[in-house]
Amino acid sequence: MVDRVTRDDLPAGRPSGLVGKQIADYRVENEIGRGGMAVVYRARDLRLDRAVALKLLAPELARNDTFRRRFAHESRVAAAIDHPHIVPVFEAGETEGVLYIAMRYVAGQDLRALLDREGPLPPEQAGRIASQVASALDAAHAHDLVHRDVKPGNILVAPGTDSEHPEHVYLTDFGLTKKSLSLTGFTSVGQFVGTLDYVAPEQISGRPVDGRCDVYSLGCVVYETLAGVPPFRRDDDMALLWAHQYDPPPPLTGERPGLPPAVDAVLSKALAKTPAERYETCLQFVAELRAALLGDAAGGSTPPPAPPAWALPVFREL
Ligand SMILES: Nc1ncnc2c1ncn2[C@@H]1O[C@H](COP(=O)(O)OP(=O)(O)OP(=O)(O)O)[C@@H](O)[C@H]1O
Ligand SMILES: [Mg+2]
Numbered sequence: 198m199v200d201r202v203t204r205d206d207l208p209a210g211r212p213s214g215l216v217g218k219q220i221a222d223y224r225v226e227n228e229i230g231r232g233g234m235a236v237v238y239r240a241r242d243l244r245l246d247r248a249v250a251l252k253l254l255a256p257e258l259a260r261n262d263t264f265r266r267r268f269a270h271e272s273r274v275a276a277a278i279d280h281p282h283i284v285p286v287f288e289a290g291e292t293e294g295v296l297y298i299a300m301r302y303v304a305g306q307d308l309r310a311l312l313d314r315e316g317p318l319p320p321e322q323a324g325r326i327a328s329q330v331a332s333a334l335d336a337a338h339a340h341d342l343v344h345r346d347v348k349p350g351n352i353l354v355a356p357g358t359d360s361e362h363p364e365h366v367y368l369t370d371f372g373l374t375k376k377s378l379s380l381t382g383f384t385s386v387g388q389f390v391g392t393l394d395y396v397a398p399e400q401i402s403g404r405p406v407d408g409r410c411d412v413y414s415l416g417c418v419v420y421e422t423l424a425g426v427p428p429f430r431r432d433d434d435m436a437l438l439w440a441h442q443y444d445p446p447p448p449l450t451g452e453r454p455g456l457p458p459a460v461d462a463v464l465s466k467a468l469a470k471t472p473a474e475r476y477e478t479c480l481q482f483v484a485e486l487r488a489a490l491l492g493d494a495a496g497g498s499t500p501p502p503a504p505p506a507w508a509l510p511v512f513r514e515l
Pocket of ligand 1: 229231232235250302351
């Protein structure tokens, strides 16, 4: 017999101590991890007898109407996107005053943990991960869904299928960021708003955001996968926000000598302060990045290889 959870079981701030309890149709098995506004558990869907990741949002979010509306809307949109690099959402709901999301359980680790363990990644691996996240983001943007919180903790890296695909990457947590709420006055001074390492200038200044804010955040993530550190590091949050808005990002090749110089131009376009100056899509950004990492012509660093002598007439005719 499993105990049902009620709001009273949830200590102020965040749900915890729920192992063995039942929440809606899920039995909580063990805690996977926690962020600033939620705890994620591995749980068993009792109807289908399968493992899921069950995310329980902090009770204070359930009391915020703006958040609830966004939660309901964006979970529905995210659940409607069927994409190989977006974590499938099975159900989003509320029980006993607790907002929850049940989604595919991804065995692996997030990119934050991978970077903490391995440091900067080999360029090929960084390129493969960036491509998969980019395809997920472009698909979301095609549904008018802006992620708003692209960061290593929201990128899950699972083992891939074969040596050509050594990792399979999933993007998670659409629209579940507190940062935009804080700009509307929801978050009071001192409340945790999560990392500010990846936040776009227009999010900071409260201007309207579109998919290009995800291009910026992806640019920050890609920078970190290659350099081992995000583009801006400052002693306090205000200085960091200022840097995102006004300071040019330090060239990536300064942090990781040995990369082709063409990568600097690609990163500086992805990290442009004005959305109109960035890449239009995440895949365009990553295509140019990968070309630049290869030292390829499309990356702008080296001229295209000369055609072989026998092919010259053909090229002249063109
Ligand atoms: N579908 C999933 N399968 C397996 N692990 C997951 C899944 N979703 C999230 N996790 C893990 O749960 C942990 C907590 O996630 P959560 O989204 O609460 O925090 P976060 O993204 O690190 O921070 P923030 O609160 O700022 O979003 C992360 O370590 C993440 O790797
Ligand atoms: Mg997350």
